[in-house]
Amino acid sequence: MAARALHDVVVQGGRMDLRIFTEPQQGATYDDLLAVAQATERLGFDAFFRSDHYLRMGDGDPMPGPTDAWTTLAGLARETSRIRLGTLVTSATFRHPGVLAVQVAQVDQMSGGRVELGLGAGWFAEEHAAYGIPFPHKRFGLLTEQLEIVTGLWGTPVGERFDHAGTHYTLTDSPALPKPVQTSPLDPSRAGVPVIVGGNGPRRTPALAARFATEYNAAFPEKHDVPERFAAVRAACEEAGRDPGSLTYSVALIVCVGADEAEVTRRAAAIGREPAELREHGVAGTVSEAVDTLGALAEMGASRVYLQVMDLQDLDHLELVAAEVMPQVA
Known part of the structure; x- marks a missing residue:
């Protein structure tokens, strides 16, 4: 697909959002993240x-060790002014939902209303063992209750109380404070932040997205599977009586773009990957290849792509994507 043709495809369906997505557990300080943000x-x-x-x-x-996601976002909330900030995704095993609701609402206030919450069931058993975090075998019910509680706390009108009696959590007579600055995209009469739900499940995850989410995210899928994943979410929305068009459909993929083949090869080597494999599984290659990949994703229904940046020191990479790729898709 030529660049002009891509632009036509994307503009007809709106604009394609390009977001930067980082993996700080692989080795990054707060200052590294601040520079990228x-x-x-x-x-x-x-x-x-x-x-x-x-x-x-x-x-x-392993140096310098991990940084906490919501501590990081709180700092960035005060050191940026325009960009949206969020997690892809927070694990339901890490924080009690009442505490998470307070944290996210506070960071939303600190940012002036720019926060989004990606929430998932968690999957990496080793990190739980390393830091003494319980890792139950069955976590989907945990995630469901967390979504019920977090959105319920935010959406409770000021002056009223929130209660929840579930399998995993009980909240009694909660004042349901503080509130986010933003209003819920699903109910503008109530407070809330955009919620992102994603995953590979064919039934339960789409049902959760239809019930709670502003956005469904397909994280690192095989590209040919994207239409099927989006279709499952659309079907779940229809089953729940929700307009499938009220969700944003997004994809997260690794990015490795170069001005020429030598630069592509250099950037791939810097993150320990092969150019051919990155082309198959990511937004990778020369500028024209990256544009074509984004165009194909747009045709599949994606209006937002999270570009996973693995080399946080290579800010020239972001410069190239912003200067050469983004104008053709945004």
């Missing part, structure tokens, strides 16, 4: 997101 804002990307993990994955130097 401020570049994200300066270069015109829509948002800065980070993973929520406490242990490096794979071999390599």
Whole structure:
């Protein structure tokens, strides 16, 4: 697909949001993340997101150790002014839902209403063992209750109380404070922040997205599976009596773009990957290849792509994507 043709496809369906997504558990300080977030804002990307993990994955130097997602976002809320900020995704095993509701609402206040919450069931058993965090075998019910509680606390009118009696959590006579600055995209009469739900499940995850989410995210899928995943969410919305068009459909993929083949090869080597594999599984290759990949995703129904940046020191990479790729899709 040529660049002009891509632009036509994307504009007909709205604009494609490009967001920067980082994996700090692989080795990053707060200052590293701040530099990337401020570049994200300066270069015109829509948002800065980070993973929520406490242990490096794979071999390599574990230094400097993990950073907490919501502590990081609180700092960035005060050191940025435009970009959206959020997690992809916070694990339901890490925080009690009442505490999470307070944290997210406070960071939303600190940012002036720019926060989004990605929430998932959690999957990385080793990090739970390393930091003494319980890791129950069955976690989907935990996630469901967390979504019920977090959105319920935010949506309770000021002056009223919130109660919840569930299998995993009991909340009694909660004042349901503080409130986020934003209003819920699903009910503008109530407070709330955009909620992102994602996952590979064919039935339960789409049902959760239809019930609670502003956005459904397909994280690191095989590209040919994207239409099927989106279709399952649309079907779940219809079954729940919700307009499928009221959700944003997004994809998260690794990014590795170069001005020429030599630069693609250099950037791939810097993150320990092969160019061919990155082209197959990510937004990768030369500028024209990256544009074509985004165009194909747009045709599949994606209006937002999270670009997973693995080399946080290579800000020239962001400069290239912002200057050469983004104008053709945004």
